[in-house]
Every structure is written in structure tokens, then in C-alpha cells.
Amino acid sequence: MMEAAPMDWAIWSAPVHATLMFVIRDGQILLIEKKRGLGAGKINGPGGKIDPGESPLECALRETEEELRIRVLEPRKLGELHFSMSDFPDILCHVYRAEDFTGTPEETEEAVPLWVPIEEIPYERMWSDDRFWLPLLLMEQTFLGRFVFQGEELVWREVTEGVTIPD
Ligand SMILES: Nc1[nH]c(=O)nc2c1ncn2[C@H]1C[C@H](O)[C@@H](COP(=O)(O)OP(=O)(O)OP(=O)(O)O)O1
Numbered sequence: 309m310m311e312a313a314p315m316d317w318a319i320w321s322a323p324v325h326a327t328l329m330f331v332i333r334d335g336q337i338l339l340i341e342k343k344r345g346l347g348a349g350k351i352n353g354p355g356g357k358i359d360p361g362e363s364p365l366e367c368a369l370r371e372t373e374e375e376l377r378i379r380v381l382e383p384r385k386l387g388e389l390h391f392s393m394s395d396f397p398d399i400l401c402h403v404y405r406a407e408d409f410t411g412t413p414e415e416t417e418e419a420v421p422l423w424v425p426i427e428e429i430p431y432e433r434m435w436s437d438d439r440f441w442l443p444l445l446l447m448e449q450t451f452l453g454r455f456v457f458q459g460e461e462l463v464w465r466e467v468t469e470g471v472t473i474p475d
Pocket residue numbers: 326327328344345346347352354355356357358391399401435436437438
């Protein structure tokens with residue numbers, strides 16, 4: 309991993325804002341196999357791009373409902389991820405955790421639901437940054453992650469724990 313950041317994060321801003329939602333219940337995490345869009349074929353949490361006029365929280369709830377047909381209860385924002393990408397507009401991603409929901413996760417056109425024991429998270433089938441921050445979310449710690457991708461390859465990273473996370 310490089311020592312100096314390949315870009316100036318102090319002046320970075322993202323044209324795309326997105327969300328991720330992780331439900332953790334009874335020692336298991338609710339993931340999806342994403343069927344289309346960015347990261348199709350990968351395992352991730354439900355989520356997606358924020359619509360105009362929508363808050364990050366509203367987006368996280370809407371995307372989880374669209375992708376899995378469940379309504380998440382009492383989500384908390386624990387982290388923020390800043391992605392600099394070579395072949396896609398940069399993304400600022402708001403990351404939420406919840407312990408409960410109503411409804412039953414269902415397969416949709418966008419996603420296949422997948423319950424996984426938290427000790428068996430399939431990081432090898434996920435985005436390569438996830439192993440650096442998802443453990444913090446599991447421990448209910450806040451985090452700010454900054455990542456630089458060249459295509460699908462993660463070439464630089466910095467993860468700060470215990471920071472104050474804006475809404
Ligand atoms: N490096 C990365 N690591 C990660 O864990 N999730 C990432 C990621 N880069 C992008 N994502 C996630 C964040 C967000 O949930 C999603 C954005 O993908 P999309 O653009 O496909 O969103 P949508 O599902 O809204 O697509 P559309 O329905 O086509 O708008 O991808």
C-alpha cells in the first residue's frame with residue numbers, strides 16, 4: 309500500500325452519494341448478492357444511490373425495501389466511506405447498522421438475500437475495501453474510510469476509527 313495519498317482528500321468531494329445498510333440479528337448479518345448495477349455479482353449490504361431531494365437515511369430505508377422487501381427499524385449511521393474511482397464517478401457512501409426489521413427478506417430483481425454468521429463473512433466475494441471497515445461496524449464502532457481504486461483494484465486505503473460521523 310502506498311504511503312502518500314495519491315490525491316488530496318482535503319479538497320475531495322463526490323458527485324455521487326450512496327448508502328449501505330447492514331442488519332445484524334442473532335449472530336448473523338443480512339447480506340445480498342447484487343444482481344445488477346455497480347458491483348453486480350458481488351456480495352454487499354443492500355443500498356444504492358441517493359435520489360434528488362432524499363436524505364441518506366431515507367435512501368438507505370428505500371433501497372433496503374426495494375432490494376429485499378423489508379422495513380428496517382431504528383437504523384444508526386456508523387460510518388462514511390469515500391471512494392475515489394478510476395472508471396466511475398467518485399462515491400461518498402453513508403453506512404448504517406440495524407438490529408431489527410419487519411417483513412421477510414425476499415429475492416427481487418436487484419438482489420438475492422443471504423444470511424451469514426458474522427464469523428463467516430465472505431470477504432473474498434465482496435468489494436476489497438469491506439474487510440477494512442465491516443469489522444468495525446460489527447463492533448458498533450464509528451469509522452471513516454478513504455479508498456482509491458484503479459478499476460476493481462484497491463490501491464490506497466486509510467481507515468479512521470472512533471470519529472464523529474455527520475448525519
Ligand atoms: N468499494 C465499494 N465497497 C462497497 O462495499 N460498496 C460499494 C463500493 N462501491 C460502491 N458500493 C456500493 C454503494 C452503493 O450501495 C452501491 C451503488 O451502486 P449502484 O450505482 O448500482 O446503485 P443503485 O443500486 O442505486 O443503482 P441504480 O439502481 O442503477 O441507481 O454500490
